[in-house]
Amino acid sequence: MRMRSLLICFVLFIFLTSCSPSLGIEEPAEQDPSNEQMVVIPTSSHPDYEVGDVPSTQLIHAQDLIYRGYFRLPEGSGASDWDYSGHGLTHFPGGDPGGDSDGYPGSLFGFGHDHQLYVSEISIPAPMITNDPGAANIAVTIQPFSDLTDGIFRAEEMVIPRAGIAYLAHPQPRLHFTFGQHIQDFEESHGWAGLNLDRPEVQGPWVFDGYTNYVSNDYLFEIPPDWAQAIAPGSLLASGRAREGLWSGRGPGLFAYRPPDLDSPPPAGSVLQDVIPLLLYGEQSTGQPDIISSPAQAVIDYKEADHWWGGAWLTDNDRAAVVFAGTKALGDAWYGFANGVVWEHDCAEDNPSTCPDVPDWPYDDRGFWADSYQAQLIFYDPAELAAVARGELDSWEPQIYDTLVLDEYLLDPTLNYGDYKRDLVGAVAFDRENGFLYLVERMADEYRSVIHVWEISR
Numbered sequence: 001m002r003m004r005s006l007l008i009c010f011v012l013f014i015f016l017t018s019c020s021p022s023l024g025i026e027e028p029a030e031q032d033p034s035n036e037q038m039v040v041i042p043t044s045s046h047p048d049y050e051v052g053d054v055p056s057t058q059l060i061h062a063q064d065l066i067y068r069g070y071f072r073l074p075e076g077s078g079a080s081d082w083d084y085s086g087h088g089l090t091h092f093p094g095g096d097p098g099g100d101s102d103g104y105p106g107s108l109f110g111f112g113h114d115h116q117l118y119v120s121e122i123s124i125p126a127p128m129i130t131n132d133p134g135a136a137n138i139a140v141t142i143q144p145f146s147d148l149t150d151g152i153f154r155a156e157e158m159v160i161p162r163a164g165i166a167y168l169a170h171p172q173p174r175l176h177f178t179f180g181q182h183i184q185d186f187e188e189s190h191g192w193a194g195l196n197l198d199r200p201e202v203q204g205p206w207v208f209d210g211y212t213n214y215v216s217n218d219y220l221f222e223i224p225p226d227w228a229q230a231i232a233p234g235s236l237l238a239s240g241r242a243r244e245g246l247w248s249g250r251g252p253g254l255f256a257y258r259p260p261d262l263d264s265p266p267p268a269g270s271v272l273q274d275v276i277p278l279l280l281y282g283e284q285s286t287g288q289p290d291i292i293s294s295p296a297q298a299v300i301d302y303k304e305a306d307h308w309w310g311g312a313w314l315t316d317n318d319r320a321a322v323v324f325a326g327t328k329a330l331g332d333a334w335y336g337f338a339n340g341v342v343w344e345h346d347c348a349e350d351n352p353s354t355c356p357d358v359p360d361w362p363y364d365d366r367g368f369w370a371d372s373y374q375a376q377l378i379f380y381d382p383a384e385l386a387a388v389a390r391g392e393l394d395s396w397e398p399q400i401y402d403t404l405v406l407d408e409y410l411l412d413p414t415l416n417y418g419d420y421k422r423d424l425v426g427a428v429a430f431d432r433e434n435g436f437l438y439l440v441e442r443m444a445d446e447y448r449s450v451i452h453v454w455e456i457s458r
Helices: 002-018 225-229 382-389
Strands: 065-072 089-092 107-111 119-123 141-146 162-168 174-180 190-193 203-208 219-223 236-240 254-257 276-279 307-316 319-336 367-380 402-405 425-431 436-445 448-456
Touching: 065 436, 089 162, 089 436, 107 162, 107 425, 162 236, 174 219, 219 307, 236 276, 236 307, 276 382, 307 436, 319 382, 319 425, 367 382
Parallel strands: 089 425, 162 219, 307 425
Antiparallel strands: 065 448, 089 107, 107 119, 119 141, 162 174, 174 190, 190 203, 219 236, 236 254, 254 276, 307 319, 319 367, 367 402, 425 436, 436 448
């Protein structure tokens, strides 16, 4: 009889787990980072090479960003469209050479529908402040959607995929990319391609040295040269991720890395060396996919349901900031279902099982949820991130110094579980020369995203 009860509980657990599109993977139990038997990769180490001085700058604050409006995205092209988009976005200064007359030069490369995660290049029309999307300007497709990775990564084969993209001009113009998914550990994630989407000439993918995918393969952006020299010689990119739950620590992760040599790139599967932590709210245990953390290592007001999708290193003459955009959880947070049903991590171990019934659609997605949400842009002091890289601060010491609440600018600042709208905003891109910040609002033009624009006041 006891064996029959155990068998029934086991079958029930398997059934409930299979009903959840979020995989139903339990979050790791909180662990003690001081465990003496744990081999930990240092999260703040002194580089073994000469670095430059940290730039003497003032901080860019939320009040320094002037809202200019938004523009719409074009119809689908190539093999995809802009529905359900919002992953990586990057500004290309040399794009759309005839578009300078409207005051918004360059173009944007961005990922489209998350079922394909193909990339398209679009123009940047003048944004408008209007409550009527039909009155807003529409971007023009410059290069239609195409597979930037030339088949290396296939979003349709990934579970809850992530992706980032960054244009880097030096030493040669390239589109750098990173890909990830919901459940993984130390898989190949980073690469680069040319700017011609028809013939991307892909190199990679490579493995991020020593650090789990859960903190390294989502947002991707340039570290400006003067700040890069304060961290490590050469051109650098910043790459990171903030996975919901404790698997990526208790806040957004961010790392500096130098892309491989362009003239003789390493073969696929090689390990990217000299990865330097800038933010990590916890510690990386060797070979373990989840970050070890404690509440003392958390970013302020951390919630397990926080989602940070985009980032940029802002500069304006002698001012700077590192920003992240995302959907911030407010109030109480829990693991379970969006309608408030809590799923205790060990409920299936009880005899009989104490796991609740899975709610009806659209509340049947098990994961981390909260009472309410708010779209935010959070600000970090770049000098503190440089101090982490130089071994002067622990990677969890930098804290947010300012926040811009984005809801008042959005066309639709609400989630919609029935339409699978789980995030309000997505990726960001920065035009460094002109001081324009571009941010994706997801599913704001029916299922299509729109691009909001801010300008740093000068």
